[in-house]
Amino acid sequence: MVVLKNLSTEELYAPGHRLCAGCGPSISIRMALKAARGPIAVVNATGCVEVSTTIFPYTAWRIPWVHALFENQAAVASGLEAAYQSLEEKGKRKGKVDIIAVGGDGGTFDIGIQAISGMLERGHDIVYLCYDNEAYMNTGIQRSGATPRGAATTTSPAGKVIPGKRGKKKDFIGICAAHGISYAATASIGFFSDYIDKMKKAIEVDGPAVVHVIAPCPLGWRSNPTETVKLAKMAVLTGLFPIYEVNDGIYKMSMKLGRLLPIEEYFKLQGRFQHLMKPEWKNEVEEIKKDTEKHYKKILRLAGEKIT
Amino acid sequence: MSRKKVESSIEGIIPYSGEGSTITIEGGAVCTQLGCAYNGDEAVAYAAKQSNVDVVAAYPITPQTIIVERFSEYVANGEVSTKYLPVESEHSAMSACVGASIGGARVFTSSASQGLALMHEVLYLASGLRCPIVMAVVNRALSAPINIHGDHSDMMGSRDCGWIQLYTENAQEAYDLTIQSFKIAEDKNVQLPITVNLDGFFISHSTESMKSIADEDINKFLPPRTPIYKLDHDSPISIGGMALPEYYYEFKRQQEEAINSAKPVVKNVGNEFGEMTGRKYGFFEAYEMNDADVAIISLGSTSGSVRSVAKKLRANGEKVGAIKLWMYRPFPTEELFSIIKDLKVLVVMDRAISFGAPYGALCSDISSILQNRDSEVKVLNMIYGLGGRDIPTTTIQQVFEESLHTAKTGEVKQRIKFLDMRE
Amino acid sequence: MNQKEPLSKRMKLSWREMPFAGIMFEPGSSVEYKTGDWRIERKPQIDGEKCIRCFICWIFCPDVSIKRVPKPYKKHIESVEVDYYHCKGCGICAAECPVNAIEMIEESTDVP
Numbered sequence: 001m002v003v004l005k006n007l008s009t010e011e012l013y014a015p016g017h018r019l020c021a022g023c024g025p026s027i028s029i030r031m032a033l034k035a036a037r038g039p040i041a042v043v044n045a046t047g048c049v050e051v052s053t054t055i056f057p058y059t060a061w062r063i064p065w066v067h068a069l070f071e072n073q074a075a076v077a078s079g080l081e082a083a084y085q086s087l088e089e090k091g092k093r094k095g096k097v098d099i100i101a102v103g104g105d106g107g108t109f110d111i112g113i114q115a116i117s118g119m120l121e122r123g124h125d126i127v128y129l130c131y132d133n134e135a136y137m138n139t140g141i142q143r144s145g146a147t148p149r150g151a152a153t154t155t156s157p158a159g160k161v162i163p164g165k166r167g168k169k170k171d172f173i174g175i176c177a178a179h180g181i182s183y184a185a186t187a188s189i190g191f192f193s194d195y196i197d198k199m200k201k202a203i204e205v206d207g208p209a210v211v212h213v214i215a216p217c218p219l220g221w222r223s224n225p226t227e228t229v230k231l232a233k234m235a236v237l238t239g240l241f242p243i244y245e246v247n248d249g250i251y252k253m254s255m256k257l258g259r260l261l262p263i264e265e266y267f268k269l270q271g272r273f274q275h276l277m278k279p280e281w282k283n284e285v286e287e288i289k290k291d292t293e294k295h296y297k298k299i300l301r302l303a304g305e306k307i308t
Numbered sequence: 309m310s311r312k313k314v315e316s317s318i319e320g321i322i323p324y325s326g327e328g329s330t331i332t333i334e335g336g337a338v339c340t341q342l343g344c345a346y347n348g349d350e351a352v353a354y355a356a357k358q359s360n361v362d363v364v365a366a367y368p369i370t371p372q373t374i375i376v377e378r379f380s381e382y383v384a385n386g387e388v389s390t391k392y393l394p395v396e397s398e399h400s401a402m403s404a405c406v407g408a409s410i411g412g413a414r415v416f417t418s419s420a421s422q423g424l425a426l427m428h429e430v431l432y433l434a435s436g437l438r439c440p441i442v443m444a445v446v447n448r449a450l451s452a453p454i455n456i457h458g459d460h461s462d463m464m465g466s467r468d469c470g471w472i473q474l475y476t477e478n479a480q481e482a483y484d485l486t487i488q489s490f491k492i493a494e495d496k497n498v499q500l501p502i503t504v505n506l507d508g509f510f511i512s513h514s515t516e517s518m519k520s521i522a523d524e525d526i527n528k529f530l531p532p533r534t535p536i537y538k539l540d541h542d543s544p545i546s547i548g549g550m551a552l553p554e555y556y557y558e559f560k561r562q563q564e565e566a567i568n569s570a571k572p573v574v575k576n577v578g579n580e581f582g583e584m585t586g587r588k589y590g591f592f593e594a595y596e597m598n599d600a601d602v603a604i605i606s607l608g609s610t611s612g613s614v615r616s617v618a619k620k621l622r623a624n625g626e627k628v629g630a631i632k633l634w635m636y637r638p639f640p641t642e643e644l645f646s647i648i649k650d651l652k653v654l655v656v657m658d659r660a661i662s663f664g665a666p667y668g669a670l671c672s673d674i675s676s677i678l679q680n681r682d683s684e685v686k687v688l689n690m691i692y693g694l695g696g697r698d699i700p701t702t703t704i705q706q707v708f709e710e711s712l713h714t715a716k717t718g719e720v721k722q723r724i725k726f727l728d729m730r731e
Numbered sequence: 732m733n734q735k736e737p738l739s740k741r742m743k744l745s746w747r748e749m750p751f752a753g754i755m756f757e758p759g760s761s762v763e764y765k766t767g768d769w770r771i772e773r774k775p776q777i778d779g780e781k782c783i784r785c786f787i788c789w790i791f792c793p794d795v796s797i798k799r800v801p802k803p804y805k806k807h808i809e810s811v812e813v814d815y816y817h818c819k820g821c822g823i824c825a826a827e828c829p830v831n832a833i834e835m836i837e838e839s840t841d842v843p
Contacts, residue, residue, distance in 0.1 A: 015817035016761030022821030026793035039541035054549030072403035079407025118396030
């Protein structure tokens with residue numbers, strides 16, 4: 001349990017970055033760094049956070065930070081970890097640095113997944129953090145493997161015959177857990193205590209750990225910037241983004257929900273789902289509800305919870 | 309095979325056993341007083357081992373595989389203190405190398421062909437972030453059709469990636485230049501990645517006798533890396549941020565300056581290496597160029613065949629010469645011009661096609677320096693040996709003879725020719 | 732070199748003098764960059780009376796613009812302040828405040 005009063009007031013992430021007003025990913029980064037136990041370094045994939053925090057000559061980072069490419073953060077982090085180890089063994093450097101590889105959902109679910117898989121398989125002591133805003137927002141809202149069904153993006157528009165994105169959101173944590181790593185978790189910036197706790201656990205783990213955090217994007221979700229945190233909570237409460245941990249393969253729910261919040265409540269606050277509010281797509285909403293329940297029940301089952 | 313070491317500096321074949329020979333094992337190779345039996349890949353792996361590399365991240369690909377296999381053995385047997393990352397692709401191999409390099413490590417990798425192509429975008433990252441990574445490229449053709457044999461299409465496809473590019477003629481040179489590469493790349497005025505190119509199979513898989521260097525001599529020649537910047541807890545810098553149009557151009561200009569700064573370094577390191585071993589290196593090797601009317605310039609293993617043919621023709625009184633280019637990037641413009649300017653005909657051998665371009669890549673470079681200096685040297689471009697097709701000495705002799713004819717008559721039949729092509 | 736000049740101006744250098752490889756050697760230099768003028772219409776105002784110092788506004792601020800300051804006030808040992816130089820006016824602080832101690836006021840209003 002995180003007590004805000006006890007969290008460090010030291011800001012490793014400075015203001016003056018150029019992420020949008022009400023940016024969820026920005027909150028996710030700041031919270032993640034509050035979990036630091038000591039020296040920390042970030043390897044950042046190309047994406048909103050990278051682009052907006054390091055526009056030369058201004059950097060928002062007060063810790064060692066490197067950006068390489070869109071899809072190679074996990075590999076760059078692997079190399080960095082190897083360098084630290086090798087130089088330490090040879091007496092050329094000293095001191096533990098916790099390495100966090102950070103990617104958005106595009107850099108994680110899609111183009112970067114191979115390098116992440118390699119990093120997990122090789123067993124590097126790195127935390128992989130995916131801030132998920134559910135599309136390629138940096139390039140102007142194109143769909144990704146993390147975009148939920150029904151969401152309109154510029155490459156999965158709500159058309160006359162196709163109502164937004166087809167296909168489900170990838171089970172990224174399931175993929176990570178299947179590598180047999182010690183710790184993987186989903187989180188929401190809406191539930192900061194749970195999220196920061198999970199980041200702390202991930203950093204503590206000796207070996208690879210993964211945290212997947214939902215971080216709404218007012219621009220891409222076409223939502224009110226004021227409601228970023230509210231939406232991050234609702235994503236969890238609707239069952240669309242269940243939060244849980246996988247400790248050495250054992251699933252554990254982080255929040256037990258009695259009844260799921262109707263997804264319409266969540267949809268109606270976001271422009272990307274507005275088309276689904278029309279009567280002709282009623283059936284689509286029903287299908288999304290079925291999918292959501294099915295996935296939610298699957299996680300409950302994995303966590304050994306009663307299914308009601 | 310034309311490139312067999314006809315005029316190798318080491319005489320004869322190594323006696324693997326026999327009277328008066330002491331047989332030892334070095335880096336997995338059989339050695340006698342005359343030298344060690346290495347193929348090109350083994351020689352490179354041994355050079356990397358002796359260079360005290362901190363991190364190796366690599367992915368296997370024919371014909372480079374032996375390098376990573378040998379290195380894995382060194383690691384498995386505890387013969388090196390290197391962290392070896394057996395990554396899941398070449399893209400990740402080069403990415404991990406970049407990560408390790410910015411962490412302050414001495415880094416080595418190797419690749420070939422499709423692997424190098426898969427690394428392509430990361431190559432620019434390595435040079436842009438000024439990471440002194442050493443990579444052996446075992447040159448191989450590119451798909452399609454798939455072909456595992458040697459040509460220069462892979463490296464030529466990435467020639468503008470901002471890396472220093474060296475080419476080697478045989479296992480000895482691959483070994484020697486790998487060691488020198490660390491010293492060149494890590495020089496404080498250079499700080500750029502470097503490739504050591506060796507022809508797939510022709511060099512990588514041919515066992516030849518080679519002189520290795522004692523570990524202590526290498527340690528003296530090559531001190532540990534002193535990075536000019538690194539990412540660590542005591543250095544909270546931001547590397548790889550975004551530079552918009554008002555800044556980007558200046559950083560690229562810095563890079564151009566850095567690669568040109570490598571020239572004196574390559575020369576000095578080559579001289580120093582020569583003092584240590586008796587094998588001196590530089591930008592290129594000029595053979596009988598003082599009074600030559602006709603010369604052939606080439607990269608890699610073909611240079612040996614060219615030199616042997618030139619030697620034969622010289623014996624017949626023909627004024628021919630040969631240039632073996634060790635350093636392709638940065639291009640030794642002035643130095644090369646000074647030895648080719650008085651030729652009548654210069655033949656440029658390109659083992660890759662630059663599709664749709666006037667000439668092959670090497671020939672384009674040479675033509676441009678001659679053109680800009682109002683030279684009257686006639687340049688002929690020979691494309692050859694793609695996909696590992698052999699280039700026999702008979703073909704090279706024919707090229708020389710035709711060029712001598714051109715030198716005499718001034719008549720140029722074809723400026724670009726595809727050697728040994730079935731028409 | 733005039734240290735008071737903004738970094739972006741100080742960096743308009745010849746390529747020879749530009750930082751090596753585009754590396755940013757000044758951690759957190761973005762503080763110099765004013766994002767406060769991105770605000771349109773509204774800005775947050777914290778009511779020190781109502782505020783219970785739970786710091787929820789502080790943790791949720793995407794722009795690191797709610798500062799915890801060691802200013803005692805009545806029974807509290809700390810207070811929260813808005814950094815208007817950087818605050819982009821998203822209003823998350825006001826929306827998440829559990830005691831409605833933050834109000835989004837007209838941009839033109841003076842804040843004491």
